[in-house]
Amino acid sequence: MKVKHIMVIDDSNTIRMSVQHTLKELGYPITPAENGFDGLNKIQDICSKGEDVAMCIVDVNMPEMDGISFVKEFRKTDQFTPVIILTTESGSAKIEEGKNAGASGWLVKPFEPSALKTTVQRLIR
């Protein structure tokens, strides 16, 4: 069976660590990235090893490449892998923009660990 990674893409080390901690019992390898660009590069590395991505959890506000741009790029080659946006942004226009870009879910920080876990388990493939 293919190894499937959960990508955690956020410029905050604290958030990356707390998401990692929250999801570790699900048993997936968790690969952190610091911005959208870093995330795309790491996904490419994963795929070139013959492994796969089960889900991406992505911040919106990040340097180099923000979360919405990441989703647009990611969706050019992958229409099905779920992408959850995890952000301090809660405005409906931003959420709509994320949905139009191809995001599968939206969670607002600070997040409730149980809510994140439930959302991941509901969407992961």
Ligand SMILES: [Mg+2]
């Ligand atoms: Mg950020």
